[in-house]
Amino acid sequence: MTAVAAELLHPPIVPWIESKNQEIWDKALHLGRKVVWKNKSVVQAPDDEVNSIYLIRQGVIKVAAASSEGLQRTLWLMGPGSILGEASLFSNRRNSHHISAMEECVAYEFSKQVVVGEILVRYPDLAEALLTNLANKSYIMSTQVEESAFLSVPQRLGRFLYGLCLARNSRHLPLSHAVIAELLGLHRVTVSNTVSALKRTGLLEDHTHEIVVADINALAAFLISDESPPVPSFRTR
DNA sequence: GCATTAATTCTGT
DNA sequence: ACAGAATTAATGC
Numbered sequence: 001m002t003a004v005a006a007e008l009l010h011p012p013i014v015p016w017i018e019s020k021n022q023e024i025w026d027k028a029l030h031l032g033r034k035v036v037w038k039n040k041s042v043v044q045a046p047d048d049e050v051n052s053i054y055l056i057r058q059g060v061i062k063v064a065a066a067s068s069e070g071l072q073r074t075l076w077l078m079g080p081g082s083i084l085g086e087a088s089l090f091s092n093r094r095n096s097h098h099i100s101a102m103e104e105c106v107a108y109e110f111s112k113q114v115v116v117g118e119i120l121v122r123y124p125d126l127a128e129a130l131l132t133n134l135a136n137k138s139y140i141m142s143t144q145v146e147e148s149a150f151l152s153v154p155q156r157l158g159r160f161l162y163g164l165c166l167a168r169n170s171r172h173l174p175l176s177h178a179v180i181a182e183l184l185g186l187h188r189v190t191v192s193n194t195v196s197a198l199k200r201t202g203l204l205e206d207h208t209h210e211i212v213v214a215d216i217n218a219l220a221a222f223l224i225s226d227e228s229p230p231v232p233s234f235r236t237r
Numbered sequence: 238g239c240a241t242t243a244a245t246t247c248t249g250t
Numbered sequence: 251a252c253a254g255a256a257t258t259a260a261t262g263c
Contacts, residue, residue, distance in 0.1 A: 176246080176247060176248090177247075177248070177249095178246085178247075188247095188248095189248095189249085189250090192247095192248060192249060192250090193249085193250090195248095195249095196248095196249070196250095208247080208248065208249095208255080208256075209247070209248085209255095209256070209257080
């Protein structure tokens with residue numbers, strides 16, 4: 001049966017960082033300061049100084065590389081339980097990304113002083129959470145390079161959707177094609193076409209404005225089948 | 238608070 | 251690039 005497929009396929013790494021057990025931070029929240037970001041507001045701009053990290057508790061933010069011409073390539077999305085700014089803080093660099101809120105967000109800001117003097121010293125589990133977060137970012141970037149180099153578009157999209165389903169424990173993914181395209185470095189139309197193709201094969205259900213995976217195990221089976229794309233009627237450049 | 242209308246965003250070709 | 255659908259924001263009552 002298809003249940004076997006899920007066992008053969010390692011959970012894909014997806015450019016979306018989220019942590020299920022953000023309660024571990026509860027004991028340290030008093031060391032931080034609560035901040036709220038409005039939908040679409042800019043959290044950090046390139047060249048901003050970073051003197052603190054942020055624990056995201058609600059909402060989703062987008063971290064993107066931006067060219068001087070205004071082009072954007074999303075690097076990853078961050079949801080509740082993820083940590084922003086630790087990379088630049090520990091590398092003593094200015095922020096280099098364009099970071100913005102995709103919805104109303106609540107976060108807690110911890111100063112560098114608090115991180116180094118309190119969190120790292122007193123809370124080993126939080127220190128580990130920081131490392132996990134950093135490691136995730138590292139794997140996300142290498143995985144994206146690998147997949148864009150070696151996999152077909154349907155495979156890349158499929159892995160993304162599959163990984164997201166596993167990470168979020170849901171077959172329903174409220175993402176627009178445009179957001180997915182920016183995340184995977186694809187053209188928006190390519191995503192639309194591929195989504196349609198996957199719908200035709202029955203792997204995705206036919207809803208608009210949200211992507212619904214019909215059968216997660218069937219998707220896993222498709223991903224390991226390593227066959228040519230289900231609908232080779234279009235090509236990506 | 239509720240119903241319309243105007244704007245903006247999303248999809249599918 | 252465009253058209254139609256779907257969302258969301260704005261306005262008037």
